[in-house]
Amino acid sequence: MADAKVIPFDDDRSRGAAVQRPSRRRGVGSRRKAAEPAVVREVREVREVHEVQPLPTAGSGHDDVQVTEKEPESGGLERRIAGGLSFLRRRLTGDYDVDDFGYDEELTDQVLMSLLRPVYEKYFRVEVKGIENIPAEGGALIVANHSGTIPMDGLMMQVAVHDNHPADRHLRLLAADLVFMLPVVNELARKLGHTLACAEDAERLLGQGELVGVMPEGFKGIGKPFSERYKLQRFGRGGFVSTALRKGAPIIPCSIVGAEEIYPMIGNAKTLARVLGFPYFPITPTFPWLGPLGAIPLPTKWTIQFGEPIPTNGYPPEAAEDPMLMFNLTDQVREQIQHTLYKLLVQRRSVFF
Numbered sequence: 001m002a003d004a005k006v007i008p009f010d011d012d013r014s015r016g017a018a019v020q021r022p023s024r025r026r027g028v029g030s031r032r033k034a035a036e037p038a039v040v041r042e043v044r045e046v047r048e049v050h051e052v053q054p055l056p057t058a059g060s061g062h063d064d065v066q067v068t069e070k071e072p073e074s075g076g077l078e079r080r081i082a083g084g085l086s087f088l089r090r091r092l093t094g095d096y097d098v099d100d101f102g103y104d105e106e107l108t109d110q111v112l113m114s115l116l117r118p119v120y121e122k123y124f125r126v127e128v129k130g131i132e133n134i135p136a137e138g139g140a141l142i143v144a145n146h147s148g149t150i151p152m153d154g155l156m157m158q159v160a161v162h163d164n165h166p167a168d169r170h171l172r173l174l175a176a177d178l179v180f181m182l183p184v185v186n187e188l189a190r191k192l193g194h195t196l197a198c199a200e201d202a203e204r205l206l207g208q209g210e211l212v213g214v215m216p217e218g219f220k221g222i223g224k225p226f227s228e229r230y231k232l233q234r235f236g237r238g239g240f241v242s243t244a245l246r247k248g249a250p251i252i253p254c255s256i257v258g259a260e261e262i263y264p265m266i267g268n269a270k271t272l273a274r275v276l277g278f279p280y281f282p283i284t285p286t287f288p289w290l291g292p293l294g295a296i297p298l299p300t301k302w303t304i305q306f307g308e309p310i311p312t313n314g315y316p317p318e319a320a321e322d323p324m325l326m327f328n329l330t331d332q333v334r335e336q337i338q339h340t341l342y343k344l345l346v347q348r349r350s351v352f353f
Contacts, residue, residue, distance in 0.1 A: 101201070102190030105170070112192055113162055120159040123299050124152075124258060128160045130306035133252055136167040139206035140309070141244045142213040143333050144254035145232055145341065146221035149263035149282045150297060153256050157213060158192065160304050172205050173213045174198075178279070199243050206247040213254075214240050216330075223280040225268070229260035230345060232338050238330035241312075245320040245329075248313035253333050255340035258302030261351050263287075300351050303344050307336055 087110060090096045098104045120126050134140065144157060154173050161171040174197035180186045195201045197214065205212050215221065220233040244251050267283030287294030310333065319325050 098191075101172075101193065101195045101205075103172070103193035104191045105193075107191050108170070108193065109162075112188070113159060116155055116159050117163070119152075120156055120163075124156060124262075124302045126156055126160060126258075126302040126304055128164050128304050128306075130308075131160075131164045131166075133306045133308055134161065134165055134169065134211065135250065135309070136165075136169075137209065139209050139247055139249040140211050140252055141202075141206065141240060141249050142171065142211065142252045142254050142306070143240060143337070144213065144215050145230075145256055145337055146215035146217040147224070147229065147256070148222060148259035148297070149265045149284070150295075151222055152262060152297060153259040154213065154215060155192075156259075156302060157254065157256065157304055161211065169211050171213045172210050174202055174215075176218060199239055202240070202243045203246060206243065206249045212249075216240055219279040223265070223268070223282070226260070226264040226266055229264075230257070230341050232334055232341075235330050235334050238326040241326045241329045241333070242320045244312045245315055245326075246317075250309035250311050250313075251329070251333055252309050253307040253336040253340070255305050255307070255337050255344060256302065257304075257341060257344040257348060258300045258351075261300045262297035264298075298352075301348075301353060303348070305340055305344060307340060310336075 087106070090106075096104065096106055134142070142157070142161075144153070147153060154175070158171045158173060161169055170193060172193045172195065175189055175194045176197060179189050179194065180196065195205070197218075202212055202214070216235040217233045218236070224231075224233060241251070243249075263282065264284055265280075265282040266285065269281040269283060273279065273281035284294065286296075310329070312329075315325070
């Protein structure tokens with residue numbers, strides 16, 4: 001028992017030496033066991049086990065951590081299910097709002113954007129530049145090039161603004177009359193916030209502080225042959241400039257690279273297009289030869305760049321009727337888009353990667 005009284009239980013130096021030289025401590029311990037009383041030896045062994053592997057506490061136990069991690073997941077799942085059921089109930093009872101143009105913000109955010117997002121992120125892998133050039137509030141007019149035979153560029157531009165703008169802004173597109181003549185497309189376009197490409201609707205949206213998108217090339221741009229890709233067509237008579245001048249809204253040029261190659265049009269069956277009432281009937285390397293499979297766009301890599309705004313609020317009210325000013329501003333917007341297209345094409349290393 002005399003030897004037991006000098007065992008250094010609380011000697012910091014002994015514990016520090018044990019941590020630095022664990023093999024020596026184990027050796028000494030094994031030699032001491034024969035000389036130490038059984039009670040003292042058991043106390044020391046329990047202390048060493050406690051120092052090496054602490055017993056779990058109520059706040060740090062492994063089981064508690066698992067429960068804590070699972071609770072947010074189950075809670076999030078329950079909230080999603082409840083939100084989905086609530087959304088379905090509002091749809092069935094008609095308890096939801098649309099504006100005067102037919103725009104359904106809830107349906108767009110929760111359903112339509114969710115359907116377009118995989119195409120945007122995974123299929124075309126869109127890269128967005130210059131999103132900071134879009135104002136956080138107030139009316140603004142985004143003017144973009146139009147291409148691709150199938151009008152996917154407008155939808156991808158709409159997703160780009162919706163998912164990347166820090167102020168969560170929505171883009172309201174001005175669409176051609178043909179869009180609103182097709183049965184299913186008409187309803188979906190209205191729900192997404194599209195409206196007719198006319199000055200009255202554009203001015204009303206800008207006056208409400210909305211972000212409006214227009215593609216002045218129209219069918220001349222989207223239906224041009226593949227040999228003329230990334231060459232901007234005529235921008236009409238500059239009606240979009242007149243609309244922006246009336247409302248004092250900035251004009252934001254937008255350049256889209258990648259859409260030209262999704263559906264390369266090498267021919268146009270004009271007779272068939274007239275019979276069907278279409279502006280063109282495309283012939284591509286895959287359509288109509290492969291049937292419905294030929295209508296699937298190619299998975300090209302896209303870049304959408306929003307340029308610096310061109311202000312219009314410094315002009316007098318009568319400037320909207322000045323044809324020379326409209327021509328100059330239209331040409332300025334067109335040249336800026338074309339210049340950016342060439343710059344992006346030079347930087348692009350591959351069409352698909």
